[in-house]
Amino acid sequence: MSPQPNRRATGGLIDRSVSLNFSFDGKQYGGFAGDTLASALVANGVTLVGRSFKYHRPRGFLTAGSEEPNGLVELRTGARREPNTKATTVELYNGLAAMSQNRWPSLAFDIQSINNWFSPLLGAGFYYKTFMWPGFLWEKLYEPLIRRSAGLGRLSMESDPDSYEKVHAFCDVLVIGGGAAGLMAALAAGRSGARVILCDEDFRFGGRLLSERTEIDGTPCAEWAANVVAELDGLPNVTLLPSTTVFGVYDGGTYGAIEKVSDHLETPGPGQPRQRLWKIVAKRSVLAAGAIERPIVFGGNDTPGVMLASAVRTYVNRYAANPGKRAVVFTSSDDGWRTIADLAAAGIEIAAVVDPRLQVAPSLGDIAKRAHAPVFLGARLREANGGHALASLSIIGADNRERQVRADLLAVANGSNPNIGLTNHYGHRPVWNEEISAFVADVLLPGMSVAGAAAGRFALADILRTGADAGAKAAEDTGFSATMPPVPATTADPVSATPLWHVDKSRGKAFVDFQNDVTAKDVALAAQEGFRAIEHLKRYTTLGMATDQGKTSSVTGLAIMAELTGRSIPVTGVTIARPPHVPVAIGAFAGIHTGPHFKPTRLTSGHRWAEENGASFVEAGQWLRPQWFSRPGEMDWLETVNREVLAVRNGVGICDVSTLGKIDIQGPDAGILLDRVYINMFSTLAVGRARYGMMLREDGFAMDDGTTARFSETRYVMSTTTANAAKAMSHLEFARQVLWPELDVQTVSITEQWAQYAVAGPNARKLLQNLFGLAIDLSPEAFPYMGVAEFEFGGTTVRLFRLSFSGELAYEVAVPAHYGDALIRRLMAAGAEFGVTPYGTEALSVMRIEKGHVAGNELNGQTTAGDLGFGRMMSKKKDFIGRTLAARPGLVDPERPVFVGFKPVDPSRRLRAGAHFLGLGKAATTANDEGYMTSVAYSPNLGHWIGLGLIKHGPERLGERVRAYDPIRNGDVEVEICSPVFVDPEGARLQHV
Amino acid sequence: MSELFAPLPAFETAFPISDGLTIEERSGIGLATVMIRKDQSAALVKRVRSLYGINLPASPSRAGTDDLAFIGIGPGVWLAAGSSSSGFTSMLANDLEGLASVSDQSSGYAVLRLSGPKARTLLQKGVPIDLHPSVFRPEKAAVTVIAHIGCMLWQTDEGAFEVAVFRSMAGSFHHWLAASAAI
Amino acid sequence: MRLPCPFCGSRDLSEFTYLGDATAARPDPDAPDAASAFFDYAYLRDNPAGPHREYWYHAQGCRSWLTVERNTRTHEILSASLASGNVQ
Amino acid sequence: MQFSALSLAYNALTGHRHWKPTWRDAAPKDAYDIVIIGGGHGLAASYYLAKEFGFRNIAVLDKGWIGGGNIGRNTTIVRSNYLLPGNIPFYELSMKLWEKLEDDLNYNTMVSQRGVLNLFHSDAQRDAYARRGNAMRLEGVDAQLLHREEVRAMAPFLNFDNGRFPIQGGLLQKRGGTVRHDAVAWGYARAASDLGVDVVQNCEVTGFRIDNGKVEGVETSRGFIRAGKVAVAVAGNSSRVMSLAGMRLPIETHVLQAFVSEGLKPAIPGVITFGAGHFYISQSDKGGLVFGGDIDGYNSYAQRGNLPVIEDVCEGGMAVMPMLGRARLLRGWGGLMDMSMDGSPIIDRTPIDGLYLNAGWCYGGFKATPASGFCFAHLLATGTPHPTAEAYRLDRFETGHLIDEKGVGAQPNLH
Numbered sequence A: 001m002s003p004q005p006n007r008r009a010t011g012g013l014i015d016r017s018v019s020l021n022f023s024f025d026g027k028q029y030g031g032f033a034g035d036t037l038a039s040a041l042v043a044n045g046v047t048l049v050g051r052s053f054k055y056h057r058p059r060g061f062l063t064a065g066s067e068e069p070n071g072l073v074e075l076r077t078g079a080r081r082e083p084n085t086k087a088t089t090v091e092l093y094n095g096l097a098a099m100s101q102n103r104w105p106s107l108a109f110d111i112q113s114i115n116n117w118f119s120p121l122l123g124a125g126f127y128y129k130t131f132m133w134p135g136f137l138w139e140k141l142y143e144p145l146i147r148r149s150a151g152l153g154r155l156s157m158e159s160d161p162d163s164y165e166k167v168h169a170f171c172d173v174l175v176i177g178g179g180a181a182g183l184m185a186a187l188a189a190g191r192s193g194a195r196v197i198l199c200d201e202d203f204r205f206g207g208r209l210l211s212e213r214t215e216i217d218g219t220p221c222a223e224w225a226a227n228v229v230a231e232l233d234g235l236p237n238v239t240l241l242p243s244t245t246v247f248g249v250y251d252g253g254t255y256g257a258i259e260k261v262s263d264h265l266e267t268p269g270p271g272q273p274r275q276r277l278w279k280i281v282a283k284r285s286v287l288a289a290g291a292i293e294r295p296i297v298f299g300g301n302d303t304p305g306v307m308l309a310s311a312v313r314t315y316v317n318r319y320a321a322n323p324g325k326r327a328v329v330f331t332s333s334d335d336g337w338r339t340i341a342d343l344a345a346a347g348i349e350i351a352a353v354v355d356p357r358l359q360v361a362p363s364l365g366d367i368a369k370r371a372h373a374p375v376f377l378g379a380r381l382r383e384a385n386g387g388h389a390l391a392s393l394s395i396i397g398a399d400n401r402e403r404q405v406r407a408d409l410l411a412v413a414n415g416s417n418p419n420i421g422l423t424n425h426y427g428h429r430p431v432w433n434e435e436i437s438a439f440v441a442d443v444l445l446p447g448m449s450v451a452g453a454a455a456g457r458f459a460l461a462d463i464l465r466t467g468a469d470a471g472a473k474a475a476e477d478t479g480f481s482a483t484m485p486p487v488p489a490t491t492a493d494p495v496s497a498t499p500l501w502h503v504d505k506s507r508g509k510a511f512v513d514f515q516n517d518v519t520a521k522d523v524a525l526a527a528q529e530g531f532r533a534i535e536h537l538k539r540y541t542t543l544g545m546a547t548d549q550g551k552t553s554s555v556t557g558l559a560i561m562a563e564l565t566g567r568s569i570p571v572t573g574v575t576i577a578r579p580p581h582v583p584v585a586i587g588a589f590a591g592i593h594t595g596p597h598f599k600p601t602r603l604t605s606g607h608r609w610a611e612e613n614g615a616s617f618v619e620a621g622q623w624l625r626p627q628w629f630s631r632p633g634e635m636d637w638l639e640t641v642n643r644e645v646l647a648v649r650n651g652v653g654i655c656d657v658s659t660l661g662k663i664d665i666q667g668p669d670a671g672i673l674l675d676r677v678y679i680n681m682f683s684t685l686a687v688g689r690a691r692y693g694m695m696l697r698e699d700g701f702a703m704d705d706g707t708t709a710r711f712s713e714t715r716y717v718m719s720t721t722t723a724n725a726a727k728a729m730s731h732l733e734f735a736r737q738v739l740w741p742e743l744d745v746q747t748v749s750i751t752e753q754w755a756q757y758a759v760a761g762p763n764a765r766k767l768l769q770n771l772f773g774l775a776i777d778l779s780p781e782a783f784p785y786m787g788v789a790e791f792e793f794g795g796t797t798v799r800l801f802r803l804s805f806s807g808e809l810a811y812e813v814a815v816p817a818h819y820g821d822a823l824i825r826r827l828m829a830a831g832a833e834f835g836v837t838p839y840g841t842e843a844l845s846v847m848r849i850e851k852g853h854v855a856g857n858e859l860n861g862q863t864t865a866g867d868l869g870f871g872r873m874m875s876k877k878k879d880f881i882g883r884t885l886a887a888r889p890g891l892v893d894p895e896r897p898v899f900v901g902f903k904p905v906d907p908s909r910r911l912r913a914g915a916h917f918l919g920l921g922k923a924a925t926t927a928n929d930e931g932y933m934t935s936v937a938y939s940p941n942l943g944h945w946i947g948l949g950l951i952k953h954g955p956e957r958l959g960e961r962v963r964a965y966d967p968i969r970n971g972d973v974e975v976e977i978c979s980p981v982f983v984d985p986e987g988a989r990l991q992h993v
Numbered sequence B: 001m002s003e004l005f006a007p008l009p010a011f012e013t014a015f016p017i018s019d020g021l022t023i024e025e026r027s028g029i030g031l032a033t034v035m036i037r038k039d040q041s042a043a044l045v046k047r048v049r050s051l052y053g054i055n056l057p058a059s060p061s062r063a064g065t066d067d068l069a070f071i072g073i074g075p076g077v078w079l080a081a082g083s084s085s086s087g088f089t090s091m092l093a094n095d096l097e098g099l100a101s102v103s104d105q106s107s108g109y110a111v112l113r114l115s116g117p118k119a120r121t122l123l124q125k126g127v128p129i130d131l132h133p134s135v136f137r138p139e140k141a142a143v144t145v146i147a148h149i150g151c152m153l154w155q156t157d158e159g160a161f162e163v164a165v166f167r168s169m170a171g172s173f174h175h176w177l178a179a180s181a182a183i
Numbered sequence C: 001m002r003l004p005c006p007f008c009g010s011r012d013l014s015e016f017t018y019l020g021d022a023t024a025a026r027p028d029p030d031a032p033d034a035a036s037a038f039f040d041y042a043y044l045r046d047n048p049a050g051p052h053r054e055y056w057y058h059a060q061g062c063r064s065w066l067t068v069e070r071n072t073r074t075h076e077i078l079s080a081s082l083a084s085g086n087v088q
Numbered sequence D: 001m002q003f004s005a006l007s008l009a010y011n012a013l014t015g016h017r018h019w020k021p022t023w024r025d026a027a028p029k030d031a032y033d034i035v036i037i038g039g040g041h042g043l044a045a046s047y048y049l050a051k052e053f054g055f056r057n058i059a060v061l062d063k064g065w066i067g068g069g070n071i072g073r074n075t076t077i078v079r080s081n082y083l084l085p086g087n088i089p090f091y092e093l094s095m096k097l098w099e100k101l102e103d104d105l106n107y108n109t110m111v112s113q114r115g116v117l118n119l120f121h122s123d124a125q126r127d128a129y130a131r132r133g134n135a136m137r138l139e140g141v142d143a144q145l146l147h148r149e150e151v152r153a154m155a156p157f158l159n160f161d162n163g164r165f166p167i168q169g170g171l172l173q174k175r176g177g178t179v180r181h182d183a184v185a186w187g188y189a190r191a192a193s194d195l196g197v198d199v200v201q202n203c204e205v206t207g208f209r210i211d212n213g214k215v216e217g218v219e220t221s222r223g224f225i226r227a228g229k230v231a232v233a234v235a236g237n238s239s240r241v242m243s244l245a246g247m248r249l250p251i252e253t254h255v256l257q258a259f260v261s262e263g264l265k266p267a268i269p270g271v272i273t274f275g276a277g278h279f280y281i282s283q284s285d286k287g288g289l290v291f292g293g294d295i296d297g298y299n300s301y302a303q304r305g306n307l308p309v310i311e312d313v314c315e316g317g318m319a320v321m322p323m324l325g326r327a328r329l330l331r332g333w334g335g336l337m338d339m340s341m342d343g344s345p346i347i348d349r350t351p352i353d354g355l356y357l358n359a360g361w362c363y364g365g366f367k368a369t370p371a372s373g374f375c376f377a378h379l380l381a382t383g384t385p386h387p388t389a390e391a392y393r394l395d396r397f398e399t400g401h402l403i404d405e406k407g408v409g410a411q412p413n414l415h
């Protein structure tokens, strides 16, 4: 490993006792614990770190934080490759591997930098004006080319191997940012006893205090910060979350934050997530997110080696890494002058200090003097030269003379923008504050206050005080009595700034948005073409739309637009910051809900038994249901299903129907409620009997169907379809609580309580008799079709329903779900002598189609009771939900397709659901469309395919042939319209004795 | 009793083990939803107090003991929990006849007890409600959701929580537990 | 967003489902103008920019239907009560 | 100035001095033959009124800057893969207009027909898509039903083997794709402006002057403007604007969020929608993954979204595309959408003479922009609905002739 040429031997907040190895573009380097990838690269003298989006210009680090536009890398390798990672935010770890991106074949030699030469053609919005001719070339040639050269890093295209966790948290005071202001806020609130969460996106608390050489209370500021953090750490009511960025403010005081849990490791530890998404509900928050320094727009200002002054100080002071040997400071703010002393202390020669202001505070001049730095007041930089690394700068003095200075580092300071993106998240825009020449929060979000540099306070004493104030106030607002911690003593540094947005006599490209290559010229072109509204400027030039979201560019861009159009900055306006404040991994928003855990899986109590018996499962909403039970030697599912169907029709079969919704409806008015939700009568249903019912939505369309049984005067049990169980439940609750609260009726879902099996086939009664013996009389007289009973058996309650979906003699047996597994085993044993066969949803469906029963495919929300053949079931004696609107002309139109059966004219042909019906010989046009096939099945009883569907005037056309048009599967079939009841139309099998 | 029918626990996989956290299934307990009949509020409160010595809670909280507790889960709705499912619902139905509608739910939920100093921390990850000891005090209850899975939870005594989830979702709930138990 | 359920307390949006306008009552089905009254009821919902009375269902909570007054511009919750009118 | 590669080159050589404002930033005149409110579909309507029907004395008023409404904040998907006869011909007309839009407008709106693929996960979903695909074929629209392996060939990165809802196949419309949203607004504004239409920004309509059941003009933040006819196309604000004319609409305003990732090298072909979750995605020419899901679910005029929906969308994304885990969500935003009671739009006259309505586009009106503009122009110019938009009547809710693609009924947040 090579030594770190730009690392100083002492100083900084790195741990030189812990050496770390890492690679960049395949080359090995060394760094120390406490480094970021960026600081380690700086320490190793690496200045070229990326290529820009459009022109592929060579780029170095501009900043040292999450606002970085240039220093993006592909971090890690293989499936863990992570594109567009800001090297300035990556905590260095041993074994880190990073690659530069958006360049080919290499970072140093990138073919596409040729775009730079064509840049006159590639200005803002160029693509809107060309590539139109010839039309077909757009998709074939132009667009693929544009796509390939656009984009930044590459996804691995492999499944993310890491996991993410989502957690909830609650607190009285959330402090966002742990710099001077945030630490004071947390201290004030924490000492009061309020529950405090302090987040900082950095892995170390302290903010700028880690990067400056000021003293607080006589101690170096970084040490002061460490002492405060230690005190906070000791307070049980304070939670410290380093490496955690608050990215969004949502309604009701909910804050989204993202914690890097193991991003500082090569791979997460066992059981550890990579990142954790925090959903923090805070009664109050203090935004102490600091401020972001602004660049100055001048020719070649993107040359590697041009950095924000605050970033230079961070590398120099915090990381003891010198980003250059000979520096120029270009500053329009007092703050920038601080850099001079720091550079000098780090042994960096200062070639020039350039300040466009004609006069500065005398104390600043002293700093320069001490550092032997030549000062140019009233001056500006016109151009930076050097290509891959800064070599020289040309200064235009107050005298308008141009001079060249040699330098490999330029520190730029142009005042700061308070970091207030989060205050925009409800849609408010910030307001311009003339005094500090920056936008500050206007309307504050409920519960939020702003402190420190984020509040536009740039003097350290103010920052500490506003932090303490905000923390104390927040604690008081949440019911704690806070005593303001004494504000520690600091030296008073001048903090004035007069921003210089754009050096108008710049030579060469002058960048506003570094990542998206938006230049001052692009802004001018936008103005010229009428894109003067600030949101137009953004969209036309893409200014502020890159991965840094304009944190270093938006305000500058609008200031230039303001200059160009002769409007003030506030009139020009500002674009809006939206969440997330920093880009957040999509995986983190998903948490554990990925792959098979996307949604919870519901398993019936018979699931294990079904697995043991070779079931294939199918999703039914969140449930898994056995679809069929294959046996060895069966060729395909159809063979299996045919066997299952025939077994039921000729013997007896068992099917798990536990997933059907079950609702317990009790109370004296239960029958009345049912009368109002069903189209038919239920209050007249006898105890011990069940009835089929259909419900409508209030708009008159069919909603759900099922049988409802009456167990006593005051108790009904409703069954719903699996798919609509939750919907039916909330519908009933609405009816009960909102429409008719005067009714004395109570409802609760008991779907989960009962395991339920259908036992169907000529031997069904015998099977049950075998099992239940004398516990119940199953004779047809005692227990007729649609009879229900509840009895005790084997130590538990059993509910028995004589219902039939299959058309056979059939029962449904229900026991509490704990006993579901036992029940199915018992049923199978009791049926062994009859060759009992378990069957799945597919056979169930075949039999219901054979019987012409409607199901989900027909109850698709677009059909009426009339369409489905239940028109006459709609009671005329009572009101029910949906009755009035079901009478609208469009719902009773005789031209509406109606439910009937279909069979292929050539019995060997297969039918398919989704085919449309056309009259024979009619053209395939929408005008001739008469309806469509809803459900199909192969009927092993009939030996051919059968179908159900909706067709105009269906019942009047039995025997007519039509075409089932299915071009999408090349499946045109001639079919005959028939009764939907294919098997046992008289219903004799139901009554099997 | 159960010579014919053997009940199965809802959870098939072992629970994650970690220091400061104990998770166990409470199986075989009796559960029932108790829903008040119209205008019977006062009478029901009185009946429950006189029969069981329990003050029916009017808010989301639990009153009673492991033998019999009433947990407020909705306006006029309680989950009654008893130590055994056997005869539990019919006892309540008889006792509260005319005053409340009672539905057996003994099989409807899988109930877990989480105890130990880390129980609260673990649950707090999952629930969108504040479990801080100053807010979610002993005997508090809530109906809420963890990882898309509806649940009812209550605190028995300091530090021990019980969580009831739909029985069919026990497996998915277990996945959340296992993924979150590394604290 | 968090909604103050009168029974459960402050709860996250994700526990609720939404139905909308709570200003209109279900019309009298026997009134002579029932057809148009029902059309109004089912289709012409209030849609103000500002305070709005609406139904929410605490589906993943106490299963209460709530009448909530909420500002549709700011999402501020102005009040919430049980739609049944029950006061516990 | 005509846009072309040549003019671009010429301008590049001459320092781009000759480009003109893309459209005239007009100040409102006192009176127009037709005043159109809303700079989305309204721009398209004004263009077709001018170009196809010869009107010149027209203004489009927008309360903000052009493109600031949904036309500038949607996920850019265009397709005509609809199910119901009321919809298919209309959206197909729109597809046809998209296909020649660039020539028409002399503006590159980047119509990119890279396909729209709707995944299905069950037999029932497959059959529902077959029903839809066949309905499309009946109307002469391209549609293909792909099985699993064909889907895999198109998008091998999908989660075929470890999903909660396994992918069984997909419905593909190859001619579907994306169009650059902003360019559509700007292109129409430029073309309309060139034909003499006044495109008036920052002009909010605050009232209608209605006399004897006939509209006379509009009150605006920039004064009264007299108009022979007034056409309202203010998605998201339809209820509010029409209430100024005393009308109640079968519409609710809901927020739909959308998201974009950081720029990435090409990863996703065309548009893919995940039928068992709430997730759809495409990739912009710039490389951002543009994705979204369901609406937030409650009435809102806040034009911003809430956290549960972001989670829901990303869960859906990770469920089908587990390689998205390390891609970062860069920005999310919301738009106000006119959710109608059956999920389909309204293009109709109103009971007020001279007042016309174009509304109810839900989350799908971007793709409709050309046809909506065209049909609205037809209605405004001729007084009769264009044949492809005949079903979009305002009275269909009362008569029960609903166009409910999803079958969820009068529940706007479910459409």
Ligand SMILES: Cc1cc2nc3c(=O)[nH]c(=O)nc-3n(C[C@H](O)[C@H](O)[C@H](O)COP(=O)(O)OP(=O)(O)OC[C@H]3O[C@@H](n4cnc5c(N)ncnc54)[C@H](O)[C@@H]3O)c2cc1C
Binding pocket: D037, D038, D039, D040, D041, D042, D061, D062, D063, D064, D067, D068, D069, D070, D071, D072, D073, D074, D075, D076, D077, D078, D203, D204, D205, D206, D233, D234, D235, D236, D237, D241, D256, D257, D258, D292, D333, D334, D335, D336, D337, D358, D361, D362, D363, D364, D365, D366, D367, D368
């Ligand atoms: C996030 C998102 C994603 C979407 N994705 C798609 C998609 O992929 N495909 C698709 O087809 N559709 C999509 N849509 C829907 C589509 O964007 C809209 O349906 C469509 O743009 C509506 O067009 P419009 O012209 O009616 O509305 P808009 O473009 O919103 O135009 C209405 C205009 O009216 C103006 N206005 C309002 N009130 C007044 C007033 N009082 N005075 C003057 N002006 C006023 C507004 O400022 C606005 O500019 C999406 C929508 C959103 C929000």
Ligand SMILES: NC(=O)c1ccc[n+]([C@@H]2O[C@H](COP(=O)([O-])OP(=O)(O)OC[C@H]3O[C@@H](n4cnc5c(N)ncnc54)[C@H](O)[C@@H]3O)[C@@H](O)[C@H]2O)c1
Binding pocket: A176, A177, A178, A179, A180, A181, A182, A199, A200, A201, A202, A205, A206, A207, A208, A209, A212, A244, A245, A246, A247, A288, A289, A290, A291, A333, A335, A416, A419, A451, A452, A453, A454, A458, A459, A460, A463, A494, A495, A581
């Ligand atoms: N004199 C000047 O002109 C000037 C200008 C700017 C800053 N400063 C110096 O900067 C400091 C300002 O103190 P301060 O406390 O206001 O700011 P700070 O910059 O010191 O601290 C802000 C902290 O917030 C964190 N942060 C930002 N956004 C975050 C988010 N969304 N989530 C979590 N953490 C986030 C940052 O990582 C940082 O640590 C002082 O030391 C001051 O001297 C001076």
Ligand SMILES: Cc1cc2nc3c(=O)[nH]c(=O)nc-3n(C[C@H](O)[C@H](O)[C@H](O)COP(=O)(O)O)c2cc1C
Binding pocket: A535, A544, A545, A546, A549, A576, A578, D072, D073, D074, D075, D076, D181, D260, D284, D286, D288, D290, D330, D331, D332, D333, D334
């Ligand atoms: C198709 C599409 C792609 C977008 N791509 C980006 C992008 O790359 N970067 C970005 O910052 N915003 C992008 N946006 C979002 C816009 O910045 C902006 O948020 C959106 O148009 C809504 O406007 P608003 O946020 O100003 O309300 C995109 C928007 C759309 C519709």
Ligand SMILES: [Zn+2]
Binding pocket: C005, C006, C007, C008, C009, C058, C061, C062, C063, C064
């Ligand atoms: Zn509640």
